Structures are given as C-alpha cells and as structure tokens.
Amino acid sequence: MSSTKVFTLEEVAKHNSKDDCWLIIGGKVYDVTKFLEDHPGGDDVLLSSTAKDATDDFEDVGHSTTARAMMDEYYLGDIDSSTIPARTKYVPPKQPHYNQDKTPEFIIKILQFLVPLAILGLAVAVRIYTKSESS
Numbered sequence: 001m002s003s004t005k006v007f008t009l010e011e012v013a014k015h016n017s018k019d020d021c022w023l024i025i026g027g028k029v030y031d032v033t034k035f036l037e038d039h040p041g042g043d044d045v046l047l048s049s050t051a052k053d054a055t056d057d058f059e060d061v062g063h064s065t066t067a068r069a070m071m072d073e074y075y076l077g078d079i080d081s082s083t084i085p086a087r088t089k090y091v092p093p094k095q096p097h098y099n100q101d102k103t104p105e106f107i108i109k110i111l112q113f114l115v116p117l118a119i120l121g122l123a124v125a126v127r128i129y130t131k132s133e134s135s
Contacts, residue, residue, distance in 0.1 A: 005029075005077030009084050013051035023049055025058045027081060030074040053084050 007029050015022035021033045023046065036043040041061070049057045 006080050007077055008080050009051075012079065016047065016050035018043060018047065021046060021050060022076065023054045023058075024052070024079045024084070025055050025071070027055075027079055028071075029076045029079055030071060031076050032074050035070075035074060053079075 009024070012022050012024055012029055015031070015033075018036060019033065021031070021036055021043075023030050023032055032039075032046055036046055039046055
C-alpha cells in the first residue's frame, strides 16, 4: 500500500500566500514556500499559479533539468485529479451584428448600393458638362 498523501484541489488552494505556497504540477503537489525568494522569475509568478493546475504554466516556461530535479525537494504528495475541473475550450459569446446607429438593415443595404451609384452618376455628369464646355 502506498504511503503517498493525496490532496484535493480545495486543500491545496488554501495554501496561496507568501508564507504558505503550494503548487500542483504534473499531478503532484509541491510546497514551494521556502523557494519563493530564490525563484528566478520572482515570487509573484509562483503565487499566481496557486489554487489551480499549474502544469501548463510550468511547462510553458521551459524549465531546465536542474529545476526539475529540485522539485523532489518540495514534493508533498499527489493531487486527486477528480477534484480539478476539466478544461473547456473557450468559445466567445455570440454577439449580434453591430449596428451603431440602430438603422434598419434594409436601409443600410439600399444605401450601400445607391451611394456608389450616385457618385458614379455625378462623375459622369461632371465629365459630360466639362466636355461640352470645352467644345
């Protein structure tokens, strides 16, 4: 029988201060309180990774083999993975088409057709007028 302590996310989340800092990395729980002052990235980086699975945060930085070896020194036990919420893919909220002045859609479509047509007509009229004066 294994003597490894198993923690829940709720238990680990309570340890989220400079005086008591635990992290979850790779399914294991680490007490990094004594390492906060020595962490090359500063203590804020570690404190911002508390109360959640910090595996991605840890891996994204690309820690050295030396840093990974140091982790054994801070190991407390394992995390009960069933207490960590499943990650969901971010889906942006559905938003209606933005219509700043609340103009009805059909008026906008008509204007998108008529305004360029009016500009073209005006250009042709100016061209005809200037051509007739030069003759």
